[in-house]
Every structure is written in structure tokens, then in C-alpha cells.
Amino acid sequence: MSSAESSEFRPTLADVARAAGVSTATASRVLNGFPRVSPQRRRQVESAMLALGYARQRAARGSAAGRTGSIALVVCEEVLRMFTDPYFPRIAAGVGKELAAVDLQLVLLTVPSTENYQAPVQRYLEGGHVDGALVVGMHGRRPLDLDWLGIPVVFGGRPVHEGTPGGLSYVDVDNRGGARLATQRLIDSGRQTVATIAGPQDMTAGVDRLHGYRQAVLRAGRPDPGLVVFGDFGQASGEHAMARLLDRRPDVDAVFAASDMMAVGALRALRRAGRQVPGDVAVIGFDDLPISRWTDPPLTTVRQPVEEMGARMTGELLALIDGSVPRRCTVLDTELVLRKSD
Numbered sequence: 001m002s003s004a005e006s007s008e009f010r011p012t013l014a015d016v017a018r019a020a021g022v023s024t025a026t027a028s029r030v031l032n033g034f035p036r037v038s039p040q041r042r043r044q045v046e047s048a049m050l051a052l053g054y055a056r057q058r059a060a061r062g063s064a065a066g067r068t069g070s071i072a073l074v075v076c077e078e079v080l081r082m083f084t085d086p087y088f089p090r091i092a093a094g095v096g097k098e099l100a101a102v103d104l105q106l107v108l109l110t111v112p113s114t115e116n117y118q119a120p121v122q123r124y125l126e127g128g129h130v131d132g133a134l135v136v137g138m139h140g141r142r143p144l145d146l147d148w149l150g151i152p153v154v155f156g157g158r159p160v161h162e163g164t165p166g167g168l169s170y171v172d173v174d175n176r177g178g179a180r181l182a183t184q185r186l187i188d189s190g191r192q193t194v195a196t197i198a199g200p201q202d203m204t205a206g207v208d209r210l211h212g213y214r215q216a217v218l219r220a221g222r223p224d225p226g227l228v229v230f231g232d233f234g235q236a237s238g239e240h241a242m243a244r245l246l247d248r249r250p251d252v253d254a255v256f257a258a259s260d261m262m263a264v265g266a267l268r269a270l271r272r273a274g275r276q277v278p279g280d281v282a283v284i285g286f287d288d289l290p291i292s293r294w295t296d297p298p299l300t301t302v303r304q305p306v307e308e309m310g311a312r313m314t315g316e317l318l319a320l321i322d323g324s325v326p327r328r329c330t331v332l333d334t335e336l337v338l339r340k341s342d
Contacts, residue, residue, distance in 0.1 A: 011052040014126060019048035069104055071317065072130040074121060076111040076137040085234065085261065086289050087306060091136055091156060094310025102318065125151060132317045152320035154313045158204045169320060169327040171313045175205050178302035178334030179212025182256050182284040185336060187220045191254035191282055195227035197241045197266060199258040209258040209286060227252065231262045238262025242269035253281055260285040260292045260301055267295055282342040297340035304334050
């Protein structure tokens with residue numbers, strides 16, 4: 001190899017892994033200082049980094065001249081759901097606004113629920129195309145090892161698996177407190193049979209909102225497993241869950257739905273069953289989506305600052321890229337917005 005060719009050679013993490021005889025994930029764990037690597041493999045990776053000049057290249061890439069100018073937004077949902085659920089466009093709006101202010105590009109990556117879902121996304125992120133990644137929509141049944149890719153990562157919402165050595169950076173909202181506040185509102189208004197349409201339990205938002213509901217009903221001395229049904233945060237699932245709940249417990253007079261879209265579905269099911277809202281059944285949602293202002297009646301809901309969440313995630317990621325802050329966790333407040341459905 002000529003000296004000119006040598007000066008143009010920029011080793012990737014995959015090059016280091018091949019030279020060391022280990023996986024790319026192991027090489028990345030060594031690079032990021034994670035402890036779950038044997039001393040022998042750590043020495044192999046460090047020797048390969050030194051021989052290839054990888055450590056110097058990574059340091060150069062941390063400078064403004066070595067950056068790609070792009071940030072990845074990784075959405076762990078099916079493409080159709082990503083464009084029909086208002087949550088994801090609102091997150092993207094908050095991210096895009098922050099990146100526009102610093103003249104950076106946003107790259108959108110989707111992670112479908114296929115058997116080999118991780119490989120294409122991880123190959124792209126390992127390839128040096130972006131300076132960092134924002135990850136939203138994580139499902140516990142589909143863990144994605146983005147934290148071991150050698151680039152900074154910030155999660156939208158607390159990941160189900162938080163046990164990664166070194167910790168994870170995330171921005172979340174107070175899902176438990178918001179759900180507790182909504183359920184308490186229904187109890188305090190005199191409703192006797194307060195149910196919930198809970199979200200998916202492989203996502204921390206679904207888990208935490210169900211926990212908040214259970215805290216409130218337990219405090220009121222009214223725990224009843226028969227009043228809990230489940231949906232997937234979508235409108236159709238809320239409609240089906242409400243129908244099941246009415247069949248199971250026709251005496252229900254209040255429902256906390258863990259998303260506005262499920263609440264909209266619940267309103268449809270109640271209207272079809274001839275139940276008046278809020279006269280017969282009170283309904284409170286979670287999100288404060290624009291549609292909540294236009295339902296009949298307008299929906300009382302828990303507001304979560306989704307655009308702010310996207311902006312804060314982006315700010316945290318940019319700070320990690322610059323090396324100006326350690327990994328940290330941020331939880332944003334929620335608030336109850338009173339309208340006419342309760």
C-alpha cells in the first residue's frame with residue numbers, strides 16, 4: 001500500500017473487529033468502556049485499534065470537521081403505524097426544529113417486526129453515516145442494542161431494559177403521575193366503577209400508565225382486575241377493548257384510556273352501545289392530541305409535552321456528541337386538561 005493510500009484509509013469499527021477476531025458488538029463495548037468483556041478480548045481489540053489507528057480516527061471524527069452533520073431518528077414501529085399515530089410526527093417535529101437551528105440533517109430509520117429486524121439498522125449506524133441516534137417506540141420484546149454501536153444514543157421514553165452497563169440516556173414523561181391524576185379525577189367525581197384501557201405492556205409508557213391507575217384505585221380501596229382491559233394505543237384496539245369491557249362489566253361508569261386514540265375508540269363503542277358520555281360513562285384519555293378537542297364530547301385528557309420531548313432528546317444527544325454532559329435521564333411533567341368527557 002502506498003503512502004497516499006495509507007493516508008486515505010479510515011478504519012471502521014468492523015475493520016477493528018475483524019482484525020481482533022471478535023464481533024463488532026464486542027469491539028464497540030471495548031471502545032465505550034463497558035465491563036462485560038474478558039481481559040483477553042479487550043487486549044485483542046485495543047491492539048487492533050492501535051495497529052489500525054482507529055482510536056485516532058474516532059477522536060478526529062469527534063471534531064466539527066470529522067462529523068457527518070446527520071442524526072438518525074430510529075422509529076421501532078411498522079411504517080403504517082408510524083404515519084397514522086400522531087405521536088411519531090410530533091416527536092419528529094420537535095427533533096427537526098432543534099436540528100434546523102444548528103443546521104443538521106435528520107435521517108429517518110424504521111425498525112419493522114421482522115425476524116432479522118436489527119441487522120439493517122445496525123449496519124447503517126455502524127457505517128459512520130450519522131453522529132448519533134434518537135430511538136423511539138421501543139418494545140421490550142424487540143430489544144435493539146444501539147447503545148453498543150460506538151455512537152451516542154438517546155431514547156424517547158425509558159427503555160424496558162435499563163440494565164446496560166454505564167446506563168442509558170433517555171427523556172420520558174411522568175406517565176405514572178399523569179395516569180394517577182386522571183384516575184383520581186374519576187374517583188373524586190363520584191364514579192363507582194372506574195376501569196382502564198391499558199396500553200401495551202412491552203412498552204414502559206403502557207406499564208407506567210397502568211401502574212398509575214392501579215395506585216389510584218388501590219388508594220381508594222377499589223382494586224378490581226376485572227376492570228382492566230388492554231389495547232395497543234391505537235383507535236381500533238380502544239374500540240374493541242371498550243366493547244369487551246361493556247360485555248364483562250356493564251356497570252362500568254368511568255374509563256381511563258391510556259392514549260387519546262384508544263379513548264376515541266372507546267367513545268365510538270360507547271355510542272354504539274347507547275351509553276351517554278359523560279352522563280352514563282366518563283372517559284379520560286392520555287396525550288392531548290389535536291383530535292381530543294374535536295371529539296363529541298371534547299375529551300378530558302392528560303397532556304404530555306411530545307414536541308418538547310423530541311426537542312429535549314435532541315439537545316441531550318447533541319451534548320453527548322460534543323462530550324459536554326454525561327449520560328442522564330430526564331422526566332417531563334404531565335398535566336390534566338379538563339374538557340367535557342368526564
